[in-house]
Amino acid sequence: MAHSNISIFVPHAGCPYRCSFCDQNTISGENSLPHAEDVRRICTQALAEVSDRRETEIAFFGGSFTAIDREYMTELLDAAAPFVGDGGFKGIRISTRPDCIDREILSLLKGSGVTAIELGAQSLDDKVLAANDRGHTAQDVYDASRLIREYGFELGLQLMIGLYCSDEAAELENMQRVLDISPDTVRIYPVVVLERTRLARLLRSGRYQPMSMETVLSVCARMLSAFESVGIRVIKCGLHASEFVERDMIGGFYHPAFRELCESLIYRDAIGKALEGAGISGDGGSVDVVCAVARGCVSQAVGHRRSNTEYFRNKGLNIKIVEDKTVGKYQCEIRR
Ligand code: SF4
Numbered sequence: 606m607a608h609s610n611i612s613i614f615v616p617h618a619g620c621p622y623r624c625s626f627c628d629q630n631t632i633s634g635e636n637s638l639p640h641a642e643d644v645r646r647i648c649t650q651a652l653a654e655v656s657d658r659r660e661t662e663i664a665f666f667g668g669s670f671t672a673i674d675r676e677y678m679t680e681l682l683d684a685a686a687p688f689v690g691d692g693g694f695k696g697i698r699i700s701t702r703p704d705c706i707d708r709e710i711l712s713l714l715k716g717s718g719v720t721a722i723e724l725g726a727q728s729l730d731d732k733v734l735a736a737n738d739r740g741h742t743a744q745d746v747y748d749a750s751r752l753i754r755e756y757g758f759e760l761g762l763q764l765m766i767g768l769y770c771s772d773e774a775a776e777l778e779n780m781q782r783v784l785d786i787s788p789d790t791v792r793i794y795p796v797v798v799l800e801r802t803r804l805a806r807l808l809r810s811g812r813y814q815p816m817s818m819e820t821v822l823s824v825c826a827r828m829l830s831a832f833e834s835v836g837i838r839v840i841k842c843g844l845h846a847s848e849f850v851e852r853d854m855i856g857g858f859y860h861p862a863f864r865e866l867c868e869s870l871i872y873r874d875a876i877g878k879a880l881e882g883a884g885i886s887g888d889g890g891s892v893d894v895v896c897a898v899a900r901g902c903v904s905q906a907v908g909h910r911r912s913n914t915e916y917f918r919n920k921g922l923n924i925k926i927v928e929d930k931t932v933g934k935y936q937c938e939i940r941r
Contacts, residue, residue: 608840610664610698611651613639615681619672619705624727625737625769625803626796629667631853632844638677641684648688655694662698662721663688669725670699671710682717689718696720700763704741706749711756722753723761723792728768728775729782736770738803743782750786761790761840764828767821767858768796769804769813776824780831791832792841795821795858797850808856821858826870830935842867862909868935869908872898873916875937876906876924880917883939887921894922895940897929906937 615638616629630636639647648663655661663685670678685697699714700723714722728734729743746762753760762783766776783791796815798804807813815821825842832839843863844850850859860866876896880886885894898906906926907914917924932938 608838609655609657609661610666611647611655611661611694612664612666613644613647613681613685614667615639615665615670615673616667618668618670618677619674619701620669621672621702622738622740623803624739625807626765626798628799628802628853631799631801631849632847633667634847634849635667639681641680644681644684648685648694652688652693658692658694661694662696663694664698664700666700668700669702669705671701671714672705679717682714682719686718698723698759698761700725700761702741703745703749706752708752708756711752711758714758715756719758721759721761721789723763723790724749724753726762726783727765728771729779730771730775733768733771733775737765737768747786750788759790760786760788761792762786762788763792763794766793766795766825766828767816769807771816773816773820773824777827780824780828783828783837784831784835787835788837790838790840791828793825793828793839794841794844795825795863797844797854797859798856799850800853800855805855815857818858822866822870825863826867826874829864829867830871833934865905865909868902868905869912871935872902872906872908872937873913875935876913876917879937879939880922885922885939887917890921892922893925895925895927897927897932897938897940899932899934899936900928900930902934903928 614633614635616633616635688694689696697719698721699719703724726746731742750760798808829839829842846861903926914924
């Protein structure tokens, strides 16, 4: 069943630093902080609109939730609590920084209806974290992840791909480290350079030279495939489409269908390997081939704007994609 959130943004609340890439006002489209009456209004409205409440969480995003003023935090949690449980939503989800997690705050969250905690890890490379003004280390991510698990919360990690001073090797190392931590969920955000950030100044000065879109897509596709194949749910891949982001971006890797592009790439690779394994090539003619993929994955296998069928047609292969419930996600089997 699809998971969904009722997102309530607390832009930059609790943030002790301004990270190089971040402008939550643009990302969330919100310029003010919500209060109890806003939380109650949003939740009441959602109760009337959301049919699948048991798969829906009230989510406080866009700041460092566990570092915000305690009185304000309690005000928000108390306002959300009556909407959780019997007849209401599944729980409360929060996002925060890895260095703002300790036993005391986890006990408080546990007693307030919070069920899932997402850590803005961004990278697990200390050099990249320091270069982007994160103010914490990779060890903080490991320590916070362990504690969150110990207290029985669902653990999520958020990753930023292509930051200042990162490269393909560092990203693939990050991927391995996330696999080792084995969170329940991951969000993969390729960097989008927004106005009014330090990253924008670095880009304009020429000191930040982003990776190519091709490399970032390939890294994100590898992460998506690696995480999902071991049961880590990738609940976001690419920044959500937003008029504010489109207005304020000056560079980086934004595409409104970013996940679709990654999935096209995963399937191109899977189909290519299946064809090779079956000894099928289009050399010297036009060959018809039937490729079976998992149920519900035909459009991803066909590719964004039919990019995969076109790609193989140019190699002399007319591929027809069919569904087969026995085939795993992101896998392809040739049918004779
Ligand atoms: S990335 Fe997180 S911690 Fe950094 S400024 Fe943005 S919301 Fe705050």
